[in-house]
């Protein structure tokens with residue numbers, strides 16, 4: 285088997301709060317990502333997805349403390365110093381497809397000029413804007429436009445083109461389909477998939493389950509800062525379907541499924557209950573759930589559905 289591009293082991297992030305409290309944003313997350321593979325990290329708002337991404341990019345704020353390991357080849361992203369991350373990792377070894385392309389693009393410069401500068405900075409080459417645009421299916425006849433002259437879809441492609449310039453083996457996409465209409469969601473997802481098929485590894489953070497189903501090989505479900513299920517996407521979207529009651533409830537909440545909202549709210553990460561954080565909302569909860577369920581590599585639940593059911 286090919287070695288992973290990214291190997292995350294026991295990643296934990298805590299925020300220290302002014303009053304002395306602590307926010308448990310990410311707890312003991314472990315997963316691997318191989319070349320040519322897309323892992324979708326899904327879960328409700330506030331469950332720690334973006335914090336996990338910031339930890340991988342070395343962009344956590346000053347009140348954060350990260351522990352565990354996040355190996356990109358031999359480099360541990362959690363202990364690498366900022367100079368190294370800025371010079372050799374961001375853009376070169378990790379390409380970031382941003383959440384809000386129009387905010388990420390420089391408003392006063394054309395797409396061509398932004399591509400030209402990025403190509404020069406990352407590869408030392410001059411020119412090549414057309415080829416770089418083409419890799420993200422950005423039309424050459426729009427290269428001289430400014431970001432505000434682009435549709436949402438073309439802005440997303442321009443941002444993706446910038447993310448691909450460094451030919452980074454790992455692409456990290458944080459909510460790449462947020463705010464796009466369904467048609468554009470599908471096109472963006474298909475384009476990202478194309479880059480995966482070309483050999484990139486893609487970590488896609490999303491609460492868009494339809495986009496995840498369209499593009500992902502595997503799915504990691506986060507709840508209250510923990511990965512509670514890690515599954516093959518085809519099995520997850522079923523049949524047989526998810527094994528964790530929270531993951532089942534997430535799918536059941538979709539309009540195209542039973543459209544049943546999950547009762548209650550996720551817990552505050554600054555005041556997590558003892559035991560399983562989902563127990564208060566879980567139809568399967570019993571006394572056993574007073575203890576935090578261990579993650580066995582596939583699921584963390586005392587009442588997980590059996591894999592063959």
Ligand SMILES: Nc1ncnc2c1ncn2[C@@H]1O[C@H](COP(=O)(O)OP(=O)(O)OP(=O)(O)O)[C@@H](O)[C@H]1O
Pocket residue numbers: 299307309327328329330331332333334335336345347491553
């Ligand atoms: N600088 C910070 N200080 C303290 N807490 C923070 C800080 N940044 C984020 N958090 C907390 O970490 C938790 C996880 O946030 P995160 O943004 O990762 O969630 P998310 O799953 O990405 O949500 P969304 O889908 O809305 O982006 C939240 O409870 C948030 O309030």
